[in-house]
Amino acid sequence: MSSTPLPPGLQIEKVDERIMTLNVGPQHPGSGHMRIIVKIDGDYIVSADPDPGYVHRGEEKMAEYRNYVLNIPHLERPVIHDSCNVLYPYCLGVEELLGLEVPERAKYLRVIASELNRCVYIQYWLAIYGIFLGHSTMFMWPAGDRELYIDMLEKMTGARVTHSFFIPGGIRNDVPANFEDMLLKRVNYFEKRIKEYAAIFYDNPILISRTRDAGKLSREDAIRLGTTGSTLRASGVNFDLRVKEPYDAYGELDINVPTLKEGDAYARSKIPWLDMLESCNIIRQAVQKMPKSGSVRVKLKPNPKGGNDEVYKRVESGRGSLGCYVVSRNAPEPYRVKLSVGSFRNLICMPYLLKGEKLGNMPAVYWSLNYWPVEADR
Amino acid sequence: MGTATGIIKALNSGIKHLAVKRFTLRYPEQKLKMVGDGYQFDPSTGVGIAGYKGRHMLFHDHCTGCQLCSIACEGVAEAISMVKVQEEWKQNKKAIMPQIDYGKCVFCGLCVDACPFYSLYMTNDYELSSFTKEGLIYTPAQLQVKPNISQDVELKFDNPRGATHG
Numbered sequence: 079m080s081s082t083p084l085p086p087g088l089q090i091e092k093v094d095e096r097i098m099t100l101n102v103g104p105q106h107p108g109s110g111h112m113r114i115i116v117k118i119d120g121d122y123i124v125s126a127d128p129d130p131g132y133v134h135r136g137e138e139k140m141a142e143y144r145n146y147v148l149n150i151p152h153l154e155r156p157v158i159h160d161s162c163n164v165l166y167p168y169c170l171g172v173e174e175l176l177g178l179e180v181p182e183r184a185k186y187l188r189v190i191a192s193e194l195n196r197c198v199y200i201q202y203w204l205a206i207y208g209i210f211l212g213h214s215t216m217f218m219w220p221a222g223d224r225e226l227y228i229d230m231l232e233k234m235t236g237a238r239v240t241h242s243f244f245i246p247g248g249i250r251n252d253v254p255a256n257f258e259d260m261l262l263k264r265v266n267y268f269e270k271r272i273k274e275y276a277a278i279f280y281d282n283p284i285l286i287s288r289t290r291d292a293g294k295l296s297r298e299d300a301i302r303l304g305t306t307g308s309t310l311r312a313s314g315v316n317f318d319l320r321v322k323e324p325y326d327a328y329g330e331l332d333i334n335v336p337t338l339k340e341g342d343a344y345a346r347s348k349i350p351w352l353d354m355l356e357s358c359n360i361i362r363q364a365v366q367k368m369p370k371s372g373s374v375r376v377k378l379k380p381n382p383k384g385g386n387d388e389v390y391k392r393v394e395s396g397r398g399s400l401g402c403y404v405v406s407r408n409a410p411e412p413y414r415v416k417l418s419v420g421s422f423r424n425l426i427c428m429p430y431l432l433k434g435e436k437l438g439n440m441p442a443v444y445w446s447l448n449y450w451p452v453e454a455d456r
Numbered sequence: 457m458g459t460a461t462g463i464i465k466a467l468n469s470g471i472k473h474l475a476v477k478r479f480t481l482r483y484p485e486q487k488l489k490m491v492g493d494g495y496q497f498d499p500s501t502g503v504g505i506a507g508y509k510g511r512h513m514l515f516h517d518h519c520t521g522c523q524l525c526s527i528a529c530e531g532v533a534e535a536i537s538m539v540k541v542q543e544e545w546k547q548n549k550k551a552i553m554p555q556i557d558y559g560k561c562v563f564c565g566l567c568v569d570a571c572p573f574y575s576l577y578m579t580n581d582y583e584l585s586s587f588t589k590e591g592l593i594y595t596p597a598q599l600q601v602k603p604n605i606s607q608d609v610e611l612k613f614d615n616p617r618g619a620t621h622g
Contacts, residue, residue, distance in 0.1 A: 147566070215470055232490070233490070233491045233506070250565070251497075251505055274469060278466045282463070283462040374503055
């Protein structure tokens, strides 16, 4: 500081000598398509401020200019790995608006498709979680095993990721001839494979020492902050919409929702893995109970019109509760479509969890929230 | 479980995989087999037939130039435009047929659902890369050609050590 006197009216503010501000992202791969403004004191995080909004694509506004069927390809884009589950609440809502009754076989095939998609999404997330903890085997294994289900979905729906499979009134096409045989082979092998993850990842003392007690979220806080999905269930709350508000064929299936009590990053990373094991059980049950033949789709009129009505439907996606609010005003296009996504809810607890953590532990806590930036921004 | 046992178990589960054949699909040499001849749609029942959603195939003898595929695509990708053709068909008085820009197409297959005359299907062909943007635009004459593909590798689960390709 120079010793010359300051001009009149000018003051110099005192600078904090300990606190430094870091911008993690938006280009940094560790943050996804978002920025986290982190203030650090030495190696410890004093405050973390998530700054989403870099991948806002206006899906909700776009939906107001397209009819109920043409909305399908772009409404599944928020999470392309989980595209069936993202589209699910929209389809359920539009079916209620248009008064369509989904055939029984289509209900079961939808359950199978959305469970396969949940596994594909969780495997992708697990691969990212592994590589950001420095565990490159955990990147390779899920990315390879994910291929089994992607291949199955490709044979079932015709596309690897963005399936455009669900439609108001059922599903787009019936499954190929030896579908059940192909599916069960893959499900059995997949289950055997993901059980091997326990020794290398979940029971690994190095991972446990890194994530145990990191970013602890108590049961009360999880409920108060409105978290959902794996984040909520890792804190000891048994809440799953597949059981609490069964939609389509989930009511007829026996589902054991995995729940853990610890509420730390380790528990949050383990819940999706337990979810995948449960998904394999659900698929097997659904294949058994599914009607072997029958219609899969209600024939739609061209440009179907909804009445003067509104509807809110929600489903359990890979990241938690995912709701869709559709308003219809006697037109072929919806008047308003609003998505209420699980990622955005889970983001709220991030500043609380990162406070007091080491900077190096930020990816471990941040990715354990099961947060998908593109879905949060829509 | 002690720390040492845990680490040894983790290492062991990785070492076991040294003897397992790789799961990798050697892509340009091997290609995964698809189901059927591509996504098709039956307008009489309103249900599609399972298949891969790849490059389209246009049947000139069925196309009436009704533009329904083009209208469906306007809300999705604006990839389809109707162009004049030099052919004479009695069902196609206007002599227009769809031309598809694969730089824009998202392969949702809603154009196939829109066609009521069984003239637009999708095929198993997914290798559409081109050096120019113009090369991605397929004219009705190019869409008429049946793709020449050899996809024969399937996932095998019979090996007790792990699944492999081919």
